[in-house]
Amino acid sequence: MRRRARTALFLVAAVVLAAVLVDGLAGLPAFGHFHGVDGRTLDHVTVRQRHATDVVTAVNFDYRGLDTMGEEFILFASSVGLVVLLREQRADRQQCPDDAGGASGDDGRDPLLALVGRWSVAPIIVLGVYVVTHGQLTPGGGFQGGVVLASALITLLITTGGRTPRTIRRHGALEALEGIGAGGYVVIGVAGIFAGLQFLSNFLPLGTAGALFSSGTVISLSTVVGLEVAGAIALIVAEFAEHGQTPGVGS
Amino acid sequence: MTTNVVPLTVAVPMLGAAVLAGTQPLRRRLLAEGIALAAAIAATVLGALVLRLAIHRGELVYWFGGWRPHHGVALGIAFAVDPFAAGLATFCGLLTIAALVFSWRHFDSVGHAFPALVLVFQAALTGFCLSGDLFDMFVFFELMTVVAIALTAYRSDQRAPLQGALNFGISNAIGGFLVLFGIALLYGRTGALNLAQIGVALRAAHGHGGALVVVAFGLIASGFFVKAAIIPFHFWLADAYTTAPTPVCILFAGVMSEMGLYGLARVYWTVFAGPLAPHAATVRLILVIIGSLTALGGGVMCVLQHLPKRLLAFATIGSMGLFLVGFGLLDAGGLAGAAVYVVADGLVKAGLFVCIGILQHRRSDTGSLRVRGLGRGLPFTGLVFAVGALGMTAMPGFGTFLGRSLIETAASAAPGYGWVPYVMTVAEALIGGSVLAAWARLFLGWGPDERHEWLAPESAEAGDELELSSRRTPAVLFVPALVLVLGGIATGVLPGVGRLAISGAARFVDSSAFATAVLRGHAAAVAAPASSGPSIAEVLVGLGLTALAALVGLGVIAPRRLPFGPPALQNLSRGAARRLHQLHGGHPGDDVAWVVTGAAVVCGTLVLALR
Amino acid sequence: MSFLPFAVAAWLLLVGLYGVVTSRHLVHLVLCLGVVQASTYVLLISIGYLHGGRAPIFVGITVGTPAVDPVVQALTLTDVVVEATVSALLLAIALQAERRFGTVDPDAIRELRG
Numbered sequence: 001m002r003r004r005a006r007t008a009l010f011l012v013a014a015v016v017l018a019a020v021l022v023d024g025l026a027g028l029p030a031f032g033h034f035h036g037v038d039g040r041t042l043d044h045v046t047v048r049q050r051h052a053t054d055v056v057t058a059v060n061f062d063y064r065g066l067d068t069m070g071e072e073f074i075l076f077a078s079s080v081g082l083v084v085l086l087r088e089q090r091a092d093r094q095q096c097p098d099d100a101g102g103a104s105g106d107d108g109r110d111p112l113l114a115l116v117g118r119w120s121v122a123p124i125i126v127l128g129v130y131v132v133t134h135g136q137l138t139p140g141g142g143f144q145g146g147v148v149l150a151s152a153l154i155t156l157l158i159t160t161g162g163r164t165p166r167t168i169r170r171h172g173a174l175e176a177l178e179g180i181g182a183g184g185y186v187v188i189g190v191a192g193i194f195a196g197l198q199f200l201s202n203f204l205p206l207g208t209a210g211a212l213f214s215s216g217t218v219i220s221l222s223t224v225v226g227l228e229v230a231g232a233i234a235l236i237v238a239e240f241a242e243h244g245q246t247p248g249v250g251s
Numbered sequence: 252m253t254t255n256v257v258p259l260t261v262a263v264p265m266l267g268a269a270v271l272a273g274t275q276p277l278r279r280r281l282l283a284e285g286i287a288l289a290a291a292i293a294a295t296v297l298g299a300l301v302l303r304l305a306i307h308r309g310e311l312v313y314w315f316g317g318w319r320p321h322h323g324v325a326l327g328i329a330f331a332v333d334p335f336a337a338g339l340a341t342f343c344g345l346l347t348i349a350a351l352v353f354s355w356r357h358f359d360s361v362g363h364a365f366p367a368l369v370l371v372f373q374a375a376l377t378g379f380c381l382s383g384d385l386f387d388m389f390v391f392f393e394l395m396t397v398v399a400i401a402l403t404a405y406r407s408d409q410r411a412p413l414q415g416a417l418n419f420g421i422s423n424a425i426g427g428f429l430v431l432f433g434i435a436l437l438y439g440r441t442g443a444l445n446l447a448q449i450g451v452a453l454r455a456a457h458g459h460g461g462a463l464v465v466v467a468f469g470l471i472a473s474g475f476f477v478k479a480a481i482i483p484f485h486f487w488l489a490d491a492y493t494t495a496p497t498p499v500c501i502l503f504a505g506v507m508s509e510m511g512l513y514g515l516a517r518v519y520w521t522v523f524a525g526p527l528a529p530h531a532a533t534v535r536l537i538l539v540i541i542g543s544l545t546a547l548g549g550g551v552m553c554v555l556q557h558l559p560k561r562l563l564a565f566a567t568i569g570s571m572g573l574f575l576v577g578f579g580l581l582d583a584g585g586l587a588g589a590a591v592y593v594v595a596d597g598l599v600k601a602g603l604f605v606c607i608g609i610l611q612h613r614r615s616d617t618g619s620l621r622v623r624g625l626g627r628g629l630p631f632t633g634l635v636f637a638v639g640a641l642g643m644t645a646m647p648g649f650g651t652f653l654g655r656s657l658i659e660t661a662a663s664a665a666p667g668y669g670w671v672p673y674v675m676t677v678a679e680a681l682i683g684g685s686v687l688a689a690w691a692r693l694f695l696g697w698g699p700d701e702r703h704e705w706l707a708p709e710s711a712e713a714g715d716e717l718e719l720s721s722r723r724t725p726a727v728l729f730v731p732a733l734v735l736v737l738g739g740i741a742t743g744v745l746p747g748v749g750r751l752a753i754s755g756a757a758r759f760v761d762s763s764a765f766a767t768a769v770l771r772g773h774a775a776a777v778a779a780p781a782s783s784g785p786s787i788a789e790v791l792v793g794l795g796l797t798a799l800a801a802l803v804g805l806g807v808i809a810p811r812r813l814p815f816g817p818p819a820l821q822n823l824s825r826g827a828a829r830r831l832h833q834l835h836g837g838h839p840g841d842d843v844a845w846v847v848t849g850a851a852v853v854c855g856t857l858v859l860a861l862r
Numbered sequence: 863m864s865f866l867p868f869a870v871a872a873w874l875l876l877v878g879l880y881g882v883v884t885s886r887h888l889v890h891l892v893l894c895l896g897v898v899q900a901s902t903y904v905l906l907i908s909i910g911y912l913h914g915g916r917a918p919i920f921v922g923i924t925v926g927t928p929a930v931d932p933v934v935q936a937l938t939l940t941d942v943v944v945e946a947t948v949s950a951l952l953l954a955i956a957l958q959a960e961r962r963f964g965t966v967d968p969d970a971i972r973e974l975r976g
Contacts, residue, residue: 042918079947
């Protein structure tokens with residue numbers, strides 16, 4: 001279709017859709033006056049039932065833990081697929097120049113910047129671990145913390161000229177991390193069955209609300225999700241960075 | 252046997268995928284394929300066990316994390332497994348096994364990524380079938396989409412799969428957003444995500460809940476229609492299914508598109524059937540009309556196709572139209588017919604795709620312009636393909652015929668829908684005839700010399716294919732094709748298939764029995780209407796339809812030999828054909844514009860008609 | 863004015879879709895898809911809001927204090943992950959398309975016809 005025809009078609013449809021949406025949205029409870037039964041119940045019972053003070057994380061890893069498992073595997077599938085997508089293209093050209101591992105002043109990057117980047121990796125990882133493990137207490141959890149952990153690699157890449165350290169890439173450490181994270185979630189779920197309960201039951205001791213090791217399996221699930229997310233996002237970013245480094249073929 | 256097998260149907264393939272990813276550095280092909288096949292077979296066996304449990308108990312409800320509902324409030328996620336759900340999940344497992352076995356020989360090197368993705372796909376399909384929670388269904392739906400994008404673009408060293416994957420991803424992502432919008436609306440109204448709980452809450456409110464419920468239904472239907480490739484949401488499908496690797500097409504055409512309709516049926520019968528009951532007649536009309544248009548449109552596009560995989564892609568669209576008609580009749584009979592049709596059609600199409608894979612294995616590629624006679628010298632493959640083509644015409648003896656006759660019985664029973672069987676007949680003749688024509692073109696070398704300007708230059712799976720060789724077709728490729736096509740026959744001749752389908756459908760459409768089973772924990776017995784097999788008259792009509800399809804096939808393959816048609820008509824039809832091809836030009840913006848148009852039409856019609 | 867957040871969500875949806883339909887650059891297209899996704903975040907979070915409600919984090923706050931709906935926040939979290947992954951995949955396809963087709967203009971990526 002020609003551009004103008006397509007745009008015209010869309011605009012007409014969009015006007016109709018807008019009217020429909022307004023009609024439907026008008027049926028929602030007024031903004032700020034929502035009293036959904038699930039949410040209200042959860043706000044009241046979570047601390048008592050799960051000894052977790054962050055209700056959202058408890059919902060994610062306990063009440064609706066299956067959703068999180070699916071979500072985790074979405075990230076898993078995306079990173080695996082992305083690696084296949086981008087790697088295939090590098091393999092069919094000549095060997096790209098070996099990564100120097102960032103030892104020298106790569107591509108004329110500012111050495112001070114590179115130094116700061118390398119030195120910030122550790123604090124970022126500590127922050128990431130903190131966010132992952134304190135999810136059941138304060139805002140945070142596996143997903144958020146995992147992204148923070150991955151950002152350590154992103155910072156390194158940005159400041160040192162875009163080459164992932166060889167040690168990480170060569171031995172498939174990131175893929176292994178992903179596999180452990182994804183598989184770990186399923187294993188913990190199955191462990192619930194072996195504990196005589198259901199899949200993804202919270203069978204570990206609940207501890208006291210507010211303490212670090214509370215709410216049973218929530219922290220363990222949060223940890224494996226953190227590992228998986230860190231591995232997947234680091235892998236995705238590393239692949240994009242590698243792709244950007246290698247010279248293009250063009251057509 | 253505890254009910255804990257239910258979550259394992261999803262957990263086992265996921266665990267297998269994780270193990271495959273973790274062992275990636277080992278790069279052992281045999282290990283990868285072994286793990287993948289073991290996981291797929293285990294999950295399918297578990298699925299069969301769950302099916303037996305479900306048939307025995309009627310409705311099997313599994314609460315994850317042990318979060319049982321209190322006072323009708325369900326905080327946790329449930330799998331609500333009735334025989335249909337379990338049957339569909341097992342069917343997904345069977346096709347996954349076929350796809351994995353087929354991929355051994357199809358690719359030169361498989362690596363760990365492909366089987367891992369296929370396993371995650373199986374888990375997503377299974378989870379989507381079994382889930383009784385609206386947002387959980389959405390999560391598995393998105394998982395399906397993401398894995399499918401990755402699988403479509405698997406051969407990223409070629410250009411065509413990139414376009415296919417792009418269109419696939421963009422259209423299906425938007426479909427997902429439409430569904431999510433609808434889910435948000437429902438949550439805003441009821442505060443719940445459990446299907447049964449939402450249904451009960453909506454039924455409690457008087458009237459049909461106002462525009463919100465209607466709009467939510469429209470949005471969710473539109474989103475699922477994108478996945479199910481209902482016209483006009485369908486433009487992404489042909490590109491994606493043509494360029495995806497053939498083992499993946501088995502899963503896509505066999506079961507993934509059908510998931511779109513399954514999702515709509517599940518959500519309709521548990522959530523919307525209650526509030527929309529006073530308007531059921533209008534909803535029925537809208538759904539049946541959309542289905543009929545899709546079936547006919549798919550059939551017409553089939554006639555215009557010469558590339559085998561693209562032909563099967565449009566055949567899928569046509570079939571989806573027929574399934575939608577079956578579901579759209581909004582009763583157990585039509586649904587039962589659609590279910591049988593889905594399974595039989597999926598098996599037959601999977602078999603046809605494997606045959607195409609055999610052709611690819613032996614020759615250079617089937618995307619090239621030289622399709623004619625590609626299969627000469629492959630008599631057994633040709634035989635299997637021919638049988639499969641007959642299955643696509645819904646010939647008596649195949650499960651497709653049984654499905655169709657069930658739908659036609661339901662349509663005849665519904666007042667004012669007597670025209671439906673005729674529409675179905677025309678659509679099936681077009682689809683089946685085109686597949687028969689493809690068989691003649693591929694294996695007999697019939698048909699005019701191809702010089703179609705608007706067809707793509709060589710694209711599709713070269714590269715990994717081995718060169719032209721006259722080796723024997725490996726059993727690993729041939730046996731799945733044979734088994735799949737025979738499965739299509741089995742669903743038609745095995746006794747009790749129709750009866751099982753109708754009793755399963757009766758349970759599927761019973762919203763109150765569902766709500767009781769999920770929220771209160773006991774599954775009531777559901778009465779199933781009596782069913783009888785197709786009558787002699789129907790069989791004769793069915794054979795006549797097959798003959799009609801053969802005639803259509805002849806018309807497709809040898810337009811100059813048929814006596815009718817003045818030159819003016821021929822020019823007109825050629826011009827129309829060119830327009831239709833241009834319409835399916837594969838621009839993502841076009842696809843999305845049509846999706847939005849479709850959503851506007853569906854939602855707008857519903858809102859206006861259901862005031 | 864209480865309808866405004868929902869109207870914003872609808873607006874974002876339509877504007878994002880407009881961007882997708884008229885896009886000339888695949889990366890721009892993926893970002894517009896992100897705008898569409900953002901509309902679902904806005905819708906979900908606005909649905910769950912409660913006037914005077916606190917965040918559902920009960921640290922130092924007694925249980926029973928009115929709090930906003932935690933379920934929509936969990937749903938939005940899942941939603942964000944989904945969007946990130948779909949975007950990542952589509953961007954990777956865009957990168958490959960740039961290498962294979964030499965362009966990222968959707969108008970020019972026409973390998974298949976019919």
